[in-house]
Amino acid sequence: MDVTAPAHRLSAAVSAAGRLLPARAALRLRADAGGLTVAGSDPDLTVRFGCPATTHTDGSVAVPAAPLAETLKMLDTDVVRLVVEGTRLALRLDNARFALPLLSAGSAPPDAEPPRVSEVDGTTFASALRIVAGTAAKDDPLPLFTGVRLQAGEHLTLTASDRYRMAVARLPLRSPGALDVLVPAALLTEAARQAKGVVGLHAGPGRFGLSWQGGLIGTAVLDAGFLSPDAIPTRSVDTTVTLNADALAAAVRRVGVYAEDRRVLTLEVGDTQVRLASARQDTGEAEETLKADVSGGRTSPSFQARYLLDALHAFAGERVELSIQPGMRACVLRAAQPGEVELTYYLMPMLAR
Structure with missing residues (x-):
């Protein structure tokens, strides 16, 4: 050579x-x-x-x-x-x-390329994947929680969860295709970072692949059966709050400085506002109130600040709608005006101390 x-x-x-x-x-x-x-x-x-x-x-x-x-x-x-x-x-x-x-x-064994089942825009895919894969566990004895589930039909749906939160993104395919696999999140994220232009989705028995002009990855898949938003109850929503995601994220960062070690913050929901408050004996206390559109009851959930910030980052530049359920049921975050990618973020509340 x-x-x-x-x-x-x-x-x-x-x-x-x-x-x-x-x-x-x-x-x-x-x-x-x-x-x-x-x-x-x-x-x-x-x-x-x-x-x-x-x-x-x-x-x-x-x-x-x-x-x-x-x-x-x-x-x-x-x-x-x-x-x-x-x-x-x-x-x-x-x-x-x-x-x-x-x-x-x-x-160096020979290449293996499973059959192509559909195509997706590489930029849109990588953008959605960054958000969804961020909710996968980094190190977990259960491989289920370290992967991203990809399901294709008329659309492509990406799902991941570490049990404390779950993100689901629905984005358009260039052509319909049948696909349901669970792929390690770290591998998929690195592959999507390399992919350019139109990205081919490939699937075969126990295998999944991504291809683009000048590149291909193929991998064995995990068991996808149990990772599904259908397992999360969402019929008990009694409070809906809509406000600017960036403004809420900034308030969480400021008020979170004064939170206790777990950094758990409560969103106290009022008639036309939400209030964040925290206190810590050695650093003092803080509170901040933001205007919001509120409907329904006045359920006020508590969240770990870093998980709430991750969720809000996914809706940067948008108004976000929080559908709040009473008790320890998941809060559902969606864009008030969804774009091409429909993102749903499920965030489990914490017990306030």
């Missing part, structure tokens, strides 16, 4: 693959008339990224991912030439040479 590639483009492709694959993974580089392909896989995951290149001699090699990524990051050059030299892959520059050992083909 002998190929010349833009150093920054190749570095971006190798780094993207490295972030998705295990630390000791191998990368397979394949050069042909179409350019250079960077690919890697383990038993559960397959990644593939394209890079423009001038191929002098076709070929395919496997090399260690980590040293290749680190070397490319530190290069201060526009182009790099990759040449197989015996049992090494050499990275040649005008004034330097770096050589990596070639690995056996068995270190």
Whole structure:
């Protein structure tokens, strides 16, 4: 194999693959008339990224991912030439040479691409996913709560929860398709960060994939059966409050400084306003009142401040509607005027001390 590639483009492709694959993974580089392909896989995951290149001699090699990524990051050059030299892959520059050992083909299994079932706009998908995946647990013994459920029909629905909150986003598909999978949230978020333009959704037995021009990821899926907003009772709403999400978030940040260690704040609902108040023996006390449209009863829930801020951040720049249920039932947050992406955020209340 002998190929010349833009150093920054190749570095971006190798780094993207490295972030998705295990630390000791191998990368397979394949050069042909179409350019250079960077690919890697383990038993559960397959990644593939394209890079423009001038191929002098076709070929395919496997090399260690980590040293290749680190070397490319530190290069201060526009182009790099990759040449197989015996049992090494050499990275040649005008004034330097770096050589990596070639690995056996068995270190890099062949790509697997499940069938495409539909397509979605990449920007819209990534934006919705950032919000939804933020509610997934980062480290939980139950894999169910570390994933994002993707369900497709006429629309694409994304769902995630860490048991204290749940976010559900509904966004348009470019074509109808059948899909119901649970994908690890961290992997899906990193993949969506790389995706550009139209993103293909792929599904096969026990597998899910995302593809876009120049990139593909395929992964084994988790059990999606139990993660559903249908399991959350929402028929007991007795208070509805509508106000500016940014104004409420700013008030939560200010008043939260004076809250006790758990940072639990109560939204005291009045006829035309909500009041936030907190006190702490060593820092003092604070209260702030905001105008709001209020209907129904006067149920006043308490929330952990950081969870409430996460929920309000999802509605930045909008007016948000809080549908409040009595007792320890979930509060439902929605945009007062939903846009292309319909987002619903379920937030569990806390016991006020």
